[in-house]
Amino acid sequence: MAATIFSKIIAGEIPADILYDDEQILAFRDIAPQGPTHVLVIPKKEIATVDDVAAEDTELVGAMIRVAAQIARDEGIAEDGYRLVFNCREHGGQEVEHLHLHLIGGRTMSWPPG
Numbered sequence: 001m002a003a004t005i006f007s008k009i010i011a012g013e014i015p016a017d018i019l020y021d022d023e024q025i026l027a028f029r030d031i032a033p034q035g036p037t038h039v040l041v042i043p044k045k046e047i048a049t050v051d052d053v054a055a056e057d058t059e060l061v062g063a064m065i066r067v068a069a070q071i072a073r074d075e076g077i078a079e080d081g082y083r084l085v086f087n088c089r090e091h092g093g094q095e096v097e098h099l100h101l102h103l104i105g106g107r108t109m110s111w112p113p114g
């Protein structure tokens, strides 16, 4: 898998507004926020897309969701609700080929997506 901008954030080579950091997971604010809160939760392991998540990654992806939920509580948006999104490849609107979970909240969102 080619190194992405997220690999550089993990390596500390480019700055990010980091909210959570452990051995396996990093979370930081999106540079182009789509709501009052917009955080990206990523695995430090290089996984390109949701389609590349293996059985051995099940616990890791579950932990990503739990980190997102904790950040939502910390940001004060959990009670009103929020959206968690994995974009996958071109039709899903994925631009960075490193698995990432979008946490977006702080405003009402419509459904279905455009």
Ligand code: AMP
Pocket (backbone or CB within 6 Å): 005, 016, 028, 029, 030, 031, 032, 033, 040, 087, 093, 094, 095, 096, 097
């Ligand atoms: P996606 O379209 O699902 O691949 O989402 C990629 C997201 O990464 C977009 O919402 C971008 O705004 C965000 N992004 C790109 N570069 C950076 C960066 N250096 N720091 C924080 N977020 C970024």
